[in-house]
Amino acid sequence: MIPHNAVITEVIQQTPTITTLKTDIKLEALPGQFVMVWVRGLDEVPMALSHPDSITVQRVGEATVALSGMRVGDSIGIRGPFGNGFQLKGTRIMLIAGGVGGAPLLPLALLAHAKRLDVTTIIGARTGNELLFEQPFSQSGSVSVATDDGSKGYHGFVTGLMDRFDLESFDQFYVCGPELMMKNVLNMLQVKGIEMRSQLSLHRYFKCGIGVCGACTIDPSGQRVCKDGPVFQADMLIYSELGKYHRDATGKKIVY
C-alpha cells in the first residue's frame, strides 16, 4: 500500500511533550495496531493509532518534532494499519501505560468498556503534567496514576502502584511503555506466576513496517515486531532480548 494522504483536522496538545493529531482518514484497526507515518521529505516512523483517525506523538527527535509542529490543514502520509494488535481476554483486565505507551492502550480501554469488561488502568509518567489520557481512560474504568517525581498520584514506578492491587484477580494485563518499565512489569508478574496473562506492545526500529526487511526482529525467536507483533504474549518475551538490548538502524545491538 502506498501512503494515504491524511490531512490534519485537529491538533490537541496532551502534555508538554505529547500531541494528538486528528486526521481526515479513519482506519478500521484493532487496538494496538500501528501505522507508518510519513513526514514528507524527512522520515517515516511507526505510531500507534490512539483512535481510528488519530495518532498521539511524543516529541523525541526530528520526525516527532516535525509532527508535533503540524497544524490543521497540513498533511502526512499514512500506511497501515499494520501489526497484530491486542486481544481481549477474560472479564477483568488491567492496562499499564507508561508515557506515550497510553496511545495504543486507549482504544483497547474503549473497546473493553464497550464490551462491559472491568477495566483498571495504571498510568505512569515522569511527572504529573506528562500523564497521558488520564481523563479518557477514566471513562472506561478506574484509573490510578504514578509519577517518578511524585508530583501526582503514587510516587514511584508503576510496578510499585501495581503492588497495591490483588494482581491475581485480573485475567489479563496489557502493557505499553518504556522497555525497562515493561521488563519490570513482566518480572513482577513472573514472580507471581501470572506472566502468561500479559500482552506487551514492543518498540523496535522499523524500516519496512510490513514484515519483510528484518530490521525489527527480536532474539532469539526471530519474531518480527512489525508483523508478528507489536503485541506479544509473555512466552515470546521472557527469555528474549527484552530489556537487554535492541538494535539500531544498522542492525547493531544497543544494550539498555
Add this chain to the structure above:
Amino acid sequence: MIPHNAVITEVIQQTPTITTLKTDIKLEALPGQFVMVWVRGLDEVPMALSHPDSITVQRVGEATVALSGMRVGDSIGIRGPFGNGFQLKGTRIMLIAGGVGGAPLLPLALLAHAKRLDVTTIIGARTGNELLFEQPFSQSGSVSVATDDGSKGYHGFVTGLMDRFDLESFDQFYVCGPELMMKNVLNMLQVKGIEMRSQLSLHRYFKCGIGVCGACTIDPSGQRVCKDGPVFQADMLIYSELGKYHRDATGKKIVY
C-alpha cells in the same frame, strides 16, 4: 489469464471434418462466448464453446488438423471464456447455423429450451453428412436442414429454406456460419425490415483475443470482434465490411 491445462476426456467425430473434444475443464460461459485454444508448440486459435467443457473443431489447417487428431489424455491450453455471447430476447427464436457455426449456437438452443422459448433451428452444410448437431438441436425445438448438394433436406442455401417460414413471426434470429451466408441472411432480413432482430457471430483473425492488439477490429466502427463481439446486432454490421472483406494476420484486407 495464462492458459488452463485442459485434458481431453472424450473425442466425438461429428462429421467427416468436424470433431468435438470434451475436456476436464468446465467453463461458466454465456452461449456464443469463445476460448483461445493453444495447441502447444504450434498455434493458438479461437473456438466457440459448444458445451461448457467442449469445443467442436472443423479441420481446415494446421491447428485444426492437430486438434482433430487429439486423443483422450492429450491436453491443450485454454484461455477464456472471452467475448460477449448471445442475448436471449423474445419468446420465439430462430437459429441459423452454417457448417461449424452450429458450435456456438448449440448452447444457446439448450438455454432457450430450458427457458421454454420456442426454438426453430435451420442447419446448413455443404452435404448431408456434414450437417452438425442435427440431433442435439432437435431436442430443443424443430430443426430444418439445407444442403448445398441436396443430399439431405432442402437443396440449396439456408436462405432458401428460411423463405419457407413466416420470418416476421420470430422475435430474434441468431446466426453463425460462413461470412457470405451470414451476409445473405442479413440481407434477407433487411429486405423484410426485421434485420434489427438479428444477432450474428463473426469470425475474424484473432491474435490477443482480449481486446488489446487490434487485429480483429472491423470497419468502419472499429469494434473488436474478440471483445465487443463476436456477437453483433445488425446495426453494427449493416454498413460494415461484413461480406466485403476481412483482414489477414498482417492487417491487410482480403476481399471476399
Add this chain to the structure above:
Amino acid sequence: MTRTDLFTELTGLALENPTILAAGVLGTTGSSLRRMADSGAGAVVTKSIGIEPNPGHRNPTMFKLECGFLNAMGLPNPSYKEFRNELGIAKESGVPVIASVFGAHPDEFSQIIAGLDGADAYELNVSCPHAGRYGTAVGTDPVLVEEITRAAKHAASVPVWVKLTPNVTDIVGIGEAAQKGGADAVVAINTLRGMAIDIHSGYPILGNRFGGLSGPAIHPVAVKCVYDLYQVLEIPVIGVGGIANYQDAVEMMMAGARAVQIGSAVHDSITVFNEVTAGLAQYLEDKSMVLDDIIGLAHRKVGL
C-alpha cells in the same frame, strides 16, 4: 474546469488533452484509431509499420498475467504502402495521428516515412523487445539511435519522437543520442523483456517464447525512466507504461512527462482516455493547479 484546461502543446502538435493511444494497441486500422480518438484520446499512435507485410509471430501472441500482460506480436503490419489508406481514415478523427515506424537501419526509417506521408508526427520504434533485428536490436546502441533519428528527421517534415526501451543499462544515454540526432521528443518506455512458461507442459507460452511485459507491473520502472530522462534531456518526455487511471497519469507527469500514452489499460476499459482525462481535470481543479504545475514536480520537491 473544462476540458480545454488540459490542452497540451507537444512538439508543436495541439492536443486537446495529454493522453495518447500507445503504439501497437488498437492501432491496426484507421477505424480502430478513429474509435480511440472518439473515446477521448488526445492523439493516437498507429501500430508500428515496416517496409514489407509481416504476419508477426505465431499465437499465442498476448495474454494477461496476474499483474500485467506479456506480448510478442512480432510487429505484424501490412507494410507502409498498404497502411497509407488507414492513416487517412485515422486522420478523419481530427486528433493528431502519429505513425509509429520500425526498421533495421536508418534508410529503412527514411523510406517508410517518405512513403507514409500525412502523419502528424512519426514515432521511431527502436525498442520492441521481441522483434529480432528490429526494435531493441537497434535501440540499445546509442550510435545507431542517433543515426536513425537524424535520418528520420531528414525524411520528415513533421516532428519525430523516439520511443526508448527500458532494457538497457542506461536509458538516459540512449535518450541523449536521440536528442543529439534531432528528436523532438522521447517516449518512454516500451515493454520490458519477459517470458512465461506453462508448467503443465514446459512450453514457453508465447509463440515467440519470450516477449514484452506491459501493464501495471512496469509502471514503477517507467516512472523511474521518465524521471531520469527528464532530469537530463531538454526535449519533452512522453511517459508510457502501466497507466490505467488518472493517478498513474499524474504520477508520470510529476516524474516529468509532458504527456502520457496508454496501451494495455484498454483491456479493462476502452474509455480509459475519457476516464483519465476527467480524473486529471478534477484533480487539477481540486488542487487549483494547471498541468504545468505537475509536470516534473517530483524534481522540484527534492531539489533537482
Add this chain to the structure above:
Amino acid sequence: MTRTDLFTELTGLALENPTILAAGVLGTTGSSLRRMADSGAGAVVTKSIGIEPNPGHRNPTMFKLECGFLNAMGLPNPSYKEFRNELGIAKESGVPVIASVFGAHPDEFSQIIAGLDGADAYELNVSCPHAGRYGTAVGTDPVLVEEITRAAKHAASVPVWVKLTPNVTDIVGIGEAAQKGGADAVVAINTLRGMAIDIHSGYPILGNRFGGLSGPAIHPVAVKCVYDLYQVLEIPVIGVGGIANYQDAVEMMMAGARAVQIGSAVHDSITVFNEVTAGLAQYLEDKSMVLDDIIGLAHRKVGL
C-alpha cells in the same frame, strides 16, 4: 513422495530442498535467519554485509504496490565484524548459510569474505539498484564483475555465487564475466530499478527517491533472465524474482534454475518455503518426475 526427493546439490552444498531465503529479506539477525530455516528454507542468504556499519537510507524504505514492492533499504548492515556473531547463530539452524557481501571494488569483497569466515558460501551483491557506488554501479561492468569474482574466489574457501542485476542491456554478458571470474553459480535477479511518486504532494515516496522493484511484477522478467543465462552458462543458475508459490518455482526451474530464492513473498506468508516445497513435491509426484526433469525443460521443449 517424501521431502528427500527434493534434495538439491548446489555448488557442492547439500540442500534439503531447492528453496532459499533471498538476500536482504529477514536476514538481519542470526535468529531471524534461523527462523526462516525452521520455516522450511533449504538454505538462507544473509542481508548484504559491508565493511562499515551503515544505517541505510531514510524511511520510507519499503512499501507494497498493487503488484509488487518498492524498496530502497540502502544496504543497512552493522559491518562484517559485528555480523560475525549473527552468522554463527544462523548456522545453528543446520541449513547452509550463504553470506551476501557487497563492496565497491575487489579488495573490499576479499576483506569482508576473509573477515566473515564460516559461511557455507558467499553471494556477491553486485546488483543492488539503489546503493550509490555499490551494487549496480559495479554489476553493470563485466570487467569489474570478473575481477571481483576472481578476488572473492581467491579469498574464499567455499563456493562463490554472483548475484546479477537485470538493469543491464545484456545480463548474459555479465553472467559470462562472473563465470570467467570463477563463480560457482549466478543468482538472477536482483530488483528492477523503479520509483513511485506521491500524487498528493509530488514527493518521491522512497526516502532515496528511487529503489528496486520486487515481487510478482518482476517474475516474468526474472524468468526470461534465467532462461537466457541457462542457455549460455555452464555454471548453475539460481532463480529469484516474484516467486510466491510452487507454480512460480516450477516455472523458474523450467526456465533453467537449479534452485530458487524467495524474498518478498514472506510478506504474505512466513511459511512460504514450506508451502512451495510441499507443492513442488506434490507436483513432481503427480507428474512422476524428479527435479532434474523440470530444470531447463522449457529449453528442451522448443529445441535448444
